[in-house]
Amino acid sequence: MNDGHAHPDGAADAEPLRAAARVFVEVATAVQEASAHATAALTDSRTLRASVRAPLPWYQAERALAHALTNGRGLGYALTGGRLGGLAARLGGLLGQESLAVLLLATSLRLRIAAVALHHPELHADAHLRRLITAVSEDRDLAALRAMRTLLKDRGAVRALSDLAPVFGEVLALKALLDENPLNDRTAWLIATGTRYADADPVLGISNGFVAALDRGQGAARRTEPAPGEAVRLRDRGSLLDFLANIGTLGPTGRVLIQSVTGPDGVERHVVQAPGMRMGRPDTDSPQDLLGAFSSSVLASSPFSRALVKAVDDYGIPQGGELALVGHSAGGSAIMNLVQDPGFCARYTVTHAVAVGSPVDFKRPADPRTWVASVTNQHDIIPTLDGQGAGTCFDLHPDWYVVDYFDPTHLFPACHSIEHYCANLTRDLPEAREHIDDRLSPYRGQVTRSRIYRLYDDPPRPDGYPFLSVPTRREEGLEMPIRCRAGSALSAFFTADPRAAAALVDEHGLGRCVRLGGRALVVVHVGANHDTSAGPYREVMLGVVVHDPWGARPLRVWPDLARSAQFRRAGVCLLASAVDNRDLAGRAGSLWGYRPTFTDVSVAVAGGGVDLRVEPALTLRGRLGPALGVVSGDLVGFARDGRAAYRSVIRSARRARVHPAPTVRLSVGTPADPLTRLAGELGLDGRRALFCTSVPVHQTLRDAGVPIQTT
Amino acid sequence: MTASAAEHAATLENDARIVKECGARLAGVLAGMGDDAPTWLRELVDAHRAACEVASGDLAAAARRLRRLAEG
Structure with a gap:
């Protein structure tokens, strides 16, 4: 274990190597600047114009500059700087041509590795690591690749990276300096000279700015x-x-x-x-x-x-x-x-x-x-x-x-x-x-x-946004409207004896039954509301589909039923219901005009099926089958509580899928409450649903019912 | 245009001197390390010094040619 201030090893024996590495960086920088000056002279358009006036001196000057910038025994392939110089440098990189400045920096990096190795002798003692570092230092790509592969195979990626970690930056920079990829040269230069952070990855040369630009946001x-x-x-x-x-x-x-x-x-x-x-x-x-x-x-x-x-x-x-x-x-x-x-x-x-x-x-x-x-x-x-x-x-x-x-x-x-x-x-x-x-x-x-x-990254949207961002008020001790942020819903439609259905609807005086092939249409609506402003609750409602209470429209009722609640005239005459939330059970009468039974309700609308159980004796189970088309997921209900009648709406943020061939069946045991009794009276026990609509993941808004006068 | 060539010539004359000094600095590194300098470093410093010497000469030659162009 070792620690220190500023210089990690705190060891005098590493300092001469580090000092030498710094000198090499300074020398490399000076040589690079000289190369850039020579490139600027070679590519200066003003000098080019002198070729007309003094062609021979111009030619001799250009030839001397070109020689200085490509002499393998001097500056090496050293074209750099400016548009032309940059392009030529990249071409040189592609061809594996190195400059004296690059070779000086490579030596600086080798000195840095040697300094680290004084306190990490495993870097030299370990044959795999030594082989890799040597191959990279000598620009033998194939040998470096083989050494890396052996290292990875021998100890896995995690261990290999851990072993290399103390000289990770130096090895990557060496590789980038000496390889044929011109895109990572600038990164290697930045790492080797320590002038600023590496602004691209040293392997491929992909800009950090490009990657970082993917991370957007004002922060919240x-x-x-x-x-x-x-x-x-x-x-x-x-x-x-x-x-x-x-x-x-x-x-x-x-x-x-x-x-x-x-x-x-x-x-x-x-x-x-x-x-x-x-x-x-x-x-x-x-x-x-x-x-x-x-x-x-x-x-x-x-x-x-x-x-x-x-x-x-x-x-x-x-x-x-x-x-x-x-x-x-x-x-x-x-x-x-x-x-x-x-x-x-x-x-x-x-x-x-x-x-x-x-x-x-x-x-x-x-x-x-x-x-x-x-x-x-x-x-x-x-x-x-x-x-x-x-x-x-x-x-x-x-x-x-x-x-x-x-x-x-x-x-x-x-x-x-x-x-x-x-x-x-x-x-x-x-x-x-x-x-x-x-x-x-x-x-x-x-x-x-x-x-x-x-x-x-950005301010999070309020729960349920945008559907549920509504003003609220307290009514009957509840915050209205009730916002359901997460839940699911299903409506199972059955045909029923029209006379029995009409008799029940007439008791409420809330319109006339909608007929399908001479039969009345009865709906069992199931809602599983996991996260609402009134707490979680599950409910089931039984009703008969009815026309507009103020006038029947036998043909136009079908498209009307598919419309959103705000435009819909027809609805469901609610006959009976059950809910597992005591607050809602107690307040539903004054809010919506019906009085549900408070009991245990378990609902699952998922995986293409429904599994409903209302204690003690009602179940609705089966597969929904394929969905064909969508309609509004809203539910419009009419209910009467004594002399007062209400129209209430559950608005859904999602549309409902229509399942034309479900295998969903309703089962009713011994009648024990209005729900099971009425289901039995309508002849629903053991019946298969004609069709279903489902909203597997829904958000809903449920306000108090609006009093209506139908007589 | 001649002024431009003259400016380049002056810059490169200065660079030739700096690069020559660079070779001397590298020799100083080895001298400072004494016997502790690893063999590979000695070999590389020798190579780099020679390259600096040649590069300095090349830059000086280019500077002379540019000077001639500027004066012509």
């Missing part, structure tokens, strides 16, 4: 409660290990934590704690997905960091309030984006930033007073994704506290986990931990407030 944060058991695990004291433990408790779940701590001086300060990448799909509505992690690392502002700003703003920290930011993995990159945001740093005083296992080498604090610490395990590949890892020869941040260490656990991703970093800081890096804790001493104290935020 919503308050959320801790999951069961989490609240007690969140630490109530402020220290480095406490903050990292909190990050471990939250885990990569797309959430962040903000805490207020009363410091030893009695001043309240605030700590943002940001976990890393959320596991799962690469691009979700969370900015902490794979794309978010990537863009946070390579861009100055990303949806992740913008969402973090929203969370901090919402938390209510006063202007100029003191703030420490702690992040792991992509969370470390995101907090560093806040640190380098001048606007954020003008609103708040960012005193400390601690990034653990994060690629943050090219982040630059906007406020020079911000104290920054970076903790990285040399076998962790993630911190090297910006191109600078254990082998870097540049002291990019002499004013930062850098802990770049290694331990015997080489396996990635285990060594990247927050738990592993916590264990290392606890057991193996006591001095580094104490140093960081010492700097964080203003934040050492009792936690007085904690709030968790879930982060989003």
Whole structure:
């Protein structure tokens, strides 16, 4: 185990190699500039015009320049810079022509690898690794490919990457410098010279900007409660290990934590704690997905960091309030984006930033007073994704506290986990931990407030949007309209004895039965409402399909029944119902004009079938069969409660599928309540549905019934 | 146009000097490392120094030709 400030190994024997690597970078840069100047002279159109006036001197000058830029014993194939120079350089890259500047940089990278190998002797002792590094250094592509394949075959991708991790950036840069792909040359140059983050992948040369551009969003944060058991695990004291433990408790779940701590001086300060990448799909509505992690690392502002700003703003920290930011993995990159945001740093005083296992080498604090610490395990590949890892020869941040260490656990991703970093800081890096804790001493104290935020790429839509974004009011003790955010529904249509049906409808005085082939049409409507503003409930309604109560239209009723509720005249005369929600059972009479039985109702409308059971004695089961076409999923009901009659509507956001050949059957046991009794009277027991309509996933809006006068 | 050639000539004369100095800097690296310098590095530094020497000469030659073009 080793740690140190700025230079990881803290070992004098590696420094001469690193110093030599830096000299090679400076020399390579100077040679590259000379090459660019010579290319500019060669391709200058003003010089070309001199060929008319002085053709021989012009020719001799051009020939001398061309010779200087292609002499394999001098600058090598060194055309570079400008449109023509760039094109020629790419052509040269394709043909495997190298310049002196590139060869100098390759030597610099080999020196960096040699410096790392002093403390990672396995890089040279291991035959597979040695073979790979040597082949890459000598630009023997086929041999490098074979060595890589052997390495992967011998120990698998995870182990191979872990073993290579300390020199991962250098090996990739070497490969990119020397291979025939001209697209990755610029990335290799950036890694080798340490001037800025690698802005393309070093293998294929695909622009990071292109990949990061896929991660879009203004960023949003919503308050959320801790999951069961989490609240007690969140630490109530402020220290480095406490903050990292909190990050471990939250885990990569797309959430962040903000805490207020009363410091030893009695001043309240605030700590943002940001976990890393959320596991799962690469691009979700969370900015902490794979794309978010990537863009946070390579861009100055990303949806992740913008969402973090929203969370901090919402938390209510006063202007100029003191703030420490702690992040792991992509969370470390995101907090560093806040640190380098001048606007954020003008609103708040960012005193400390601690990034653990994060690629943050090219982040630059906007406020020079911000104290920054970076903790990285040399076998962790993630911190090297910006191109600078254990082998870097540049002291990019002499004013930062850098802990770049290694331990015997080489396996990635285990060594990247927050738990592993916590264990290392606890057991193996006591001095580094104490140093960081010492700097964080203003934040050492009792936690007085904690709030968790879930982060989003963009503000999340309200539940049920857009169908359910309606004004609400209280009526009969219920918030109306009732919004069902998730559920399913089914209507099974049966033919029934017209005289029995007409007799029941006449009792209510709510229109005339709709006839189909001389028979009345009876409907059993089933709703499974899992998530509603009135709580979950399941219900079943039995009714007879009726014409407009103010006038029958025998032919036009069919298209009318398929229309949405706001235009529909016909409906269902509700005769009986059952519901498993006591509140609704008690209030339905005054809201909708019918009085359901309160009982157990179980419903499943899924997988192409329905399974309904209403205790004690009614079932509706079977397959729905194929669907042919869709109609409105709305339900219009007429009901009478004493002298008052109501028209009520269940509006569905989804259309209903029509199933013309279902095998759904209704079964009624011993009549025990109005529902089973009326189903029996209508002769539905054992009957197969004529057709069904279904909405397997629905959202509904159900307002109070409208009183109507039909007499 | 002659002015342009003269500017290029001046730049390349300076570059020739810088590249020559680069070779000397590389030699200084080896000297600084003493016996600790690995063999592969010695071989590469020798090659790079020679290349810098040749490159410096090429740049100086090109600068002379450009100067002649500018004066002609």
